[in-house]
Amino acid sequence: MRLVMTLLIRNEIDIIADFLTYHLAQGVDFICITDNGSTDGTLDVVARFVPTGRICLLIEEDQDYRQYAWVTRMALLAKELLKADWIINSDADEFWHAAGGTLKNVLATASADVLHVRRRNMIPPVEGQDLHVLKHGTLAVTNPVADRARSKLIRRVSAKAVCRARGLTGIGQGNHEAHYDRPVTSANEERITIYHYPIRTYAQFEAKVIQGGAAYTRNTEFDPSVGGHWRRWYRTWQEGDLRAEYDRIVLGEAERAAAQGDGILAHDDTIARFFR
Numbered sequence: 001m002r003l004v005m006t007l008l009i010r011n012e013i014d015i016i017a018d019f020l021t022y023h024l025a026q027g028v029d030f031i032c033i034t035d036n037g038s039t040d041g042t043l044d045v046v047a048r049f050v051p052t053g054r055i056c057l058l059i060e061e062d063q064d065y066r067q068y069a070w071v072t073r074m075a076l077l078a079k080e081l082l083k084a085d086w087i088i089n090s091d092a093d094e095f096w097h098a099a100g101g102t103l104k105n106v107l108a109t110a111s112a113d114v115l116h117v118r119r120r121n122m123i124p125p126v127e128g129q130d131l132h133v134l135k136h137g138t139l140a141v142t143n144p145v146a147d148r149a150r151s152k153l154i155r156r157v158s159a160k161a162v163c164r165a166r167g168l169t170g171i172g173q174g175n176h177e178a179h180y181d182r183p184v185t186s187a188n189e190e191r192i193t194i195y196h197y198p199i200r201t202y203a204q205f206e207a208k209v210i211q212g213g214a215a216y217t218r219n220t221e222f223d224p225s226v227g228g229h230w231r232r233w234y235r236t237w238q239e240g241d242l243r244a245e246y247d248r249i250v251l252g253e254a255e256r257a258a259a260q261g262d263g264i265l266a267h268d269d270t271i272a273r274f275f276r
Helices: 016-024 043-051 065-080 103-107 202-218 228-238 242-250 251-263 270-275
Strands: 003-009 031-033 055-059 087-088 094-099 115-119 120-121 137-139 161-163 170-171 178-179 186-188 192-196 265-268
Touching: 003 016, 003 065, 003 103, 016 031, 016 043, 016 094, 016 270, 031 043, 031 065, 043 055, 055 065, 065 087, 065 170, 087 094, 094 103, 094 137, 094 270, 103 137, 115 192, 120 137, 161 170, 192 270, 202 242, 228 242
Parallel strands: 003 031, 003 087, 031 055, 115 186, 120 192
Antiparallel strands: 087 161, 094 192, 115 161, 137 265, 170 178
């Protein structure tokens, strides 16, 4: 069985080396990467992995964040050129973990064509602790809440789709759905968890908001509801209030303690154990 991962990146210098190291060790045979204008040294890091023979690098110069089109291009390349049996379409802040084995072990026994995998948001260290978010155990959202007002990080987030390659024709915006030229079956895959690190430091969050919000603003194809939280955060940044928004999202120490007491958060070092 051949497992290929696609990855769309832009300015992921703080996490890209760990992402590639981790997934190449988890049964992924090949990673097809599209860089969309990185300026922070991300491409230099990726270049160090190219001699492994397991990295394919594409460059996308458009700046309107047509993610679905760029990921579809990679997924079809994975199917047709790299002869993938299964395709995982990932973001750089998503670490795919298979309990009790590798990703390939799990997929080898899957019967459905599309597997929906849950994401678990990870809470960054308290600002000033200077801990590497991946290499130290941190708080994970173990019991998501419906209340968005409490924190966007501790609400339930949508699952991601792992796709069987046969008959695949396209990937939806955000990698949440796949399209085929034939009827397909789908199932929830509880043996895989995506450890999701969307917010790691304030500097990383601010940079991501600026680049993501500006890209959605330039896009004339999408309905304004697409990328709604990026558009809202971008307006918040323009108004000078993004730091206060960040503090609300990542929670202060008292709020973290309360969430742990309520069973919403719990310490998790699953990914950290790999790097140790």
